[in-house]
Amino acid sequence: MRSTAMRTHMCGELDIASVGQTVSLCGWVARRREHGEHLAFIDIRDHSGIMQCVVDNDVDVRSEYVIRVTGVVRARPEGTINSSLTTGMVEIGDCIVEILNSAEPPPFPVDARADDVDESIRLKFRYLDIRRERMQKNLRVRAQINSAIRKEMETNGFVEVETPFLMPSTPEGAREFLVPSRKEPGSFFALPQSPQLWKQLLMVAGVDRYYQIARCLRDEDLRADRQYEFMQLDAEMSFVSQDDVLENIGRAVVAAAIAVTGEAPPEIERITWHDAMNRFGIDKPDLRFAMELIELTPLFAGTEFKAFAGASCIKGICVDAKIYPEAAAFGRNKLDGLTDRAKKIGAKGLVWMKIGADGAIDSPVAKFLSDDEKSALVAVMGATEGDLLLLVADEWDTTCEVLGQLRNDIGRPPVHQGPYKYVWVTEFPLFIGIDPVSGRPRPGHHPFCQPHPDDMSLFDTEPLKVRALAYDLVLNGWELGSGSIRIHEPEMQRRVFNQLGISDEEADKRFGFFLQPFKYGAPPHGGFAFGIDRLAAILAGEENIREVIAFPKTQSGSDPMTNAPTPVDPAHLAELGLRLLPPPASS
Numbered sequence: 001m002r003s004t005a006m007r008t009h010m011c012g013e014l015d016i017a018s019v020g021q022t023v024s025l026c027g028w029v030a031r032r033r034e035h036g037e038h039l040a041f042i043d044i045r046d047h048s049g050i051m052q053c054v055v056d057n058d059v060d061v062r063s064e065y066v067i068r069v070t071g072v073v074r075a076r077p078e079g080t081i082n083s084s085l086t087t088g089m090v091e092i093g094d095c096i097v098e099i100l101n102s103a104e105p106p107p108f109p110v111d112a113r114a115d116d117v118d119e120s121i122r123l124k125f126r127y128l129d130i131r132r133e134r135m136q137k138n139l140r141v142r143a144q145i146n147s148a149i150r151k152e153m154e155t156n157g158f159v160e161v162e163t164p165f166l167m168p169s170t171p172e173g174a175r176e177f178l179v180p181s182r183k184e185p186g187s188f189f190a191l192p193q194s195p196q197l198w199k200q201l202l203m204v205a206g207v208d209r210y211y212q213i214a215r216c217l218r219d220e221d222l223r224a225d226r227q228y229e230f231m232q233l234d235a236e237m238s239f240v241s242q243d244d245v246l247e248n249i250g251r252a253v254v255a256a257a258i259a260v261t262g263e264a265p266p267e268i269e270r271i272t273w274h275d276a277m278n279r280f281g282i283d284k285p286d287l288r289f290a291m292e293l294i295e296l297t298p299l300f301a302g303t304e305f306k307a308f309a310g311a312s313c314i315k316g317i318c319v320d321a322k323i324y325p326e327a328a329a330f331g332r333n334k335l336d337g338l339t340d341r342a343k344k345i346g347a348k349g350l351v352w353m354k355i356g357a358d359g360a361i362d363s364p365v366a367k368f369l370s371d372d373e374k375s376a377l378v379a380v381m382g383a384t385e386g387d388l389l390l391l392v393a394d395e396w397d398t399t400c401e402v403l404g405q406l407r408n409d410i411g412r413p414p415v416h417q418g419p420y421k422y423v424w425v426t427e428f429p430l431f432i433g434i435d436p437v438s439g440r441p442r443p444g445h446h447p448f449c450q451p452h453p454d455d456m457s458l459f460d461t462e463p464l465k466v467r468a469l470a471y472d473l474v475l476n477g478w479e480l481g482s483g484s485i486r487i488h489e490p491e492m493q494r495r496v497f498n499q500l501g502i503s504d505e506e507a508d509k510r511f512g513f514f515l516q517p518f519k520y521g522a523p524p525h526g527g528f529a530f531g532i533d534r535l536a537a538i539l540a541g542e543e544n545i546r547e548v549i550a551f552p553k554t555q556s557g558s559d560p561m562t563n564a565p566t567p568v569d570p571a572h573l574a575e576l577g578l579r580l581l582p583p584p585a586s587s
């Protein structure tokens with residue numbers, strides 16, 4: 001029931017079946033126009049829609065006034081029906097209008113035209129921006145997702161537990177927001193990058209299945225898919241395998257998708273991290289399009305072409321002229337642009353080839369290749385006339401990464417464009433790369449991930465080859481979330497910390513509060529967290545998560561409405577034991 005003391009219906013609820021009813025509606029004036037000598041039309045808007053009301057000409061209302069309208073629903077006369085509105089068959093006649101509040105002229109029209117208004121203005125007047133249909137829909141998509149997730153998690157026995165916001169600094173990898181302590185000047189709380197530590201402690205505590213729709217905070221540069229604060233479905237389970245976690249999280253994702261789109265997505269595929277890199281050149285592959293990386297190293301094993309001879313990994317992509325006619329027909333300038341891009345990502349160079357009639361190859365390097373190599377290449381790449389081939393020869397990771405980026409640059413549709421392609425990426429490396437400062441491996445995800453049991457023989461000697469029981473969920477090329485089976489034995493945790501260059505003493509000092517409980521019977525456990533903002537944006541058909549967040553920060557990290565962040569009173573700083581350094585000199 002939507003009726004209240006002031007209204008009988010929502011504006012968007014009335015249709016031809018309501019004809020003859022006396023109704024009261026409340027909302028904002030969307031539009032007013034004169035209708036003959038004595039009458040005017042007022043469109044009244046609430047979040048559910050717009051209703052046309054016929055009123056006396058002398059009713060003095062303007063855009064965004066708050067009004068209450070009482071009258072009788074009637075069918076619109078032939079010729080005035082508006083098929084673009086769900087309420088377009090009816091109007092309210094003989095209206096009595098009460099003005100509940102006046103309004104200043106809004107800084108932008110409160111309708112679809114505001115899409116073209118500068119975003120900082122939309123955010124400065126976010127409360128007006130949210131009055132619009134698009135934003136009302138987006139916030140409701142989000143709410144549907146939250147509600148579906150809660151229901152699904154609870155059906156599967158997960159218990160919602162709230163965890164602290166003020167906590168010690170943790171080693172999850174992102175830059176943290178710090179909160180100075182008034183009681184202990186010089187000491188700081190950190191705001192949670194995620195409830196990771198708490199949820200693991202809840203497993204030690206025997207909660208068994210935990211979930212929370214949790215706010216996480218990370219002081220990282222903002223992007224289309226990143227805000228300082230964001231929401232995650234955060235979950236943890238005891239006595240589980242990786243499959244148990246993926247199945248339960250998968251159910252929540254599917255429930256959310258059904259709640260918004262009305263249909264279940266196809267079964268979520270799985271791919272290992274190695275295959276994702278090998279075939280798509282990226283750990284968050286967008287499976288909506290093909291253009292896979294094709295292995296060419298054996299084909300060029302005996303080549304005389306210097307750039308390829310002895311290269312440890314040669315791969316290529318085929319830009320199909322039938323699917324990407326523009327890119328396949330790139331001229332010299334654009335091809336030079338692609339080469340520059342490849343070099344910027346880390347390649348020594350990029351080889352391009354255009355396929356002509358009968359498989360002829362037009363390329364600056366064609367003369368260095370044998371006829372056999374050329375014909376084998378065209379066959380392996382499945383190339384036909386008009387296609388463009390792009391080849392890279394380098395170390396495996398560089399070759400994959402460069403071609404993966406070019407594949408995305410050329411072929412990737414906007415993230416929110418259907419179909420929805422979810423994929424689990426499993427077996428992430430336990431460590432990725434070497435930290436240039438410490439000379440030690442860096443954690444692939446966070447340092448609590450369980451090493452893959454099959455790789456333990458490599459742990460001490462070749463740590464970069466060790467896989468973790470760690471997995472991501474990817475949707476349309478966006479990382480939705482990550483998780484892992486966790487280390488539950490103190491000895492294994494100590495070995496991982498030591499590989500990271502964290503000594504036993506330091507680990508005790510920094511994370512003792514976390515390590516200590518593991519000595520009291522930690523069960524095997526694992527979990528996951530995925531970003532609700534990202535999922536909501538894609539399901540709402542938006543390219544930027546700001547469009548599904550009621551009050552986001554701008555790309556530069558501020559809020560034009562409240563002006564946060566703002567300087568604070570020196571007395572407040574003094575109370576916290578803080579003194580400001582002069583601002584850094586601008587370069």
Ligand code: ASP
Nearest residue numbers: 194196482483527528529
């Ligand atoms: N805490 C991790 C994150 O926020 C997720 C997890 O491992 O459960 O990325």
